[in-house]
Amino acid sequence: MRRDALFPYVLLVALIVLGLGFALAQERHNFIAINGELQDEVGPYYFVAHGDSGNAYMRAAAFARAAALRLDFDDTHKRLVFSDDVQRVTIDATADVGAGLRKRPGVVRYGGGSLESPMAILVNGVSYVPVTPIVAALGGESSWHAPARVITVELPDPSAQMQLAAPRTGLTDGVSRVAIDVPPGHPYEVAVDGSTLAVLLPGVRAPSFVRELDDPNVRSVAFELIDGVVALVVRTTFPLSASGQGFSVGQLQREGNDVLFVDFAPTLLGAEALAPMADPVVATPSPPVPAQPVVQASPRRYTVVLDAGHGGRDPGAVAPWGTESEIVLAVSLRLRALLEARGVHVIVTRDDDTFLSLPQRSTFATTDRNLFVSLHANAADNRRANGIETWVFGRPLDPSLIELAILENGGGDVGTTRTAEAASIASDITGDILRETQLNYSLALANVVQERLVGATGAVDRGVRKNLFYVIRNSRIPAILVELGFVSHAEEGPRLMDPRYQETLAQALADGIWEFLENGGVIAER
Secondary structure, three states, X not given: OOOOOOOOEOOOOOOOOOXXXXXXXXXXXXXXXXXXXXXXXXXXXXXXXXXXXXXXXXXXXXXXXXXXXXXXXXXXXXXXXXXXXXXXXXXXXXXXXXXXXXXEEEEEEEOOEEEEEOOEEEEOOEEEEEHHHHHHHOOOEEEEEHHHOEEEEEOOOOOOOEEOOOOEEEEEOOEEEEEEEEOOOOOOEEEEEOOEEEEEEOOEEOOOOEEEOOOOOEEEEEEEEXXXXXXXXXXXXXXXXXXXXXXXXXXXXXXXXXXXXXXXXXXXXXXXXXXXXXXOOOOOOOOOOOOOOOOOEOOOOOEEXXXXXXXXXXXXXXXXXXXXXXXXXXXXXXXXXXXXXXXXXXXXXXXXXXXXXXXXXXXXXOOOOXXXXXXXXXXXXXXXXXXXXXXXXXXXXXXXXXXXXXXXXXXXXXXXXXXXXXXXXXXXXXXXXXXXXXXXHHHXXXXXXXXXXXXXXXXXXXXXXXXXXXXXOOOOOOEEEEEEEEOOOOXXXXXXXXXXXXXXXHHHXXXXXXXXXXXXXXXXXX
């Protein structure tokens, strides 16, 4: 079960210095916690010198010790083997770093199948393995928490001796059944929330398993972790009730094991389940924080900077029905209210018709804040141009877009100078893991915001792209620039001035921002 609630870590203020033996092999800029404890020796590491800042690796031997696993090398097949008395996971290994970093099917093998993965990398006698596939093969879960720069790994109880087989599903006379084999008389608890039912099974392990179903009652079945306990998690097509409405749980005795099953249909009424958990699918308690790590414990409160573009003497794009500056200010203030209602601390660069220079705006994107979102509205000589697009900082693939950057950066000689400065910064980012990582977070934020906006408005999806925008050029936190639509379009322009449409835009932005914050941006597939 992925922990959507972030650890109560503040932004890390120091980097762990690598030993000299590893300095040339890979780079270390983030942190990893296993079952709630920071593990400095484990990693994570990134093979930046080989052009890969996306895959998080960990030291195989250190991980095996932290996870109470045996580690062996199968010299015949050139594989690393993680094992204990219950399970065995293998990963192909190579000393060719460049070749090993490419994902291939079947690189990781475990009792329940195989996974696509980069290979284990052998450098100077030290083995490194990718975090996400190894953890998944062991039946665990990994998540990336961007504000704290920590990868969290949650592994099943190492003392558990029973490995569950994959669930079985079926449909008979309109009733859907999900069944698993468990030890005779094995204890379990059932929790319900909304359209999700979780059967918690302490003292067992489970393979990586997620299945979407074409079923009138059941959307998906999965094994997930809830606070380190294996759970069979079923998501239904209709709401369930802890009173038993919509499901019925039973247990059949078989030779050697019991069959635990749950039937689902809107008309079923079974035994009462646990009272709805705060969220049965999201672990609620925060794991303990070690006494002497590089970080200190602190209450988690998100801080988001909203930058309403233009203002004052700079109206931005102008049309007969309104100006860019008034549109984005209205959306920004609505968005502030929506985020504050969720407990987010919001800082706005302006809350009235005030002019701020681009250098002034860019100073708001400091590392003690979580996100920087700059709001704009588009215009084009082509009056048919319309739709929403979201931008992150970077050199555009289409050279013609540099003219857009010059215009957005102030226009004329000033815009040209600022764009040239931004281009220089974009070139310098190559090989800088901190900036590359920050840009990856920005892309994750841009993608979820763009998806939410297009889904809520039905506007044309102009996609997520890179450009040399000055206002987000120096940001050390995830930063995006959103073009909410074209004021120059005969239909979209007036719609941007409509308070109801502005509320729709603000709500979609709030949903996207909140989704990014609560999920830490991306899981540790990086």
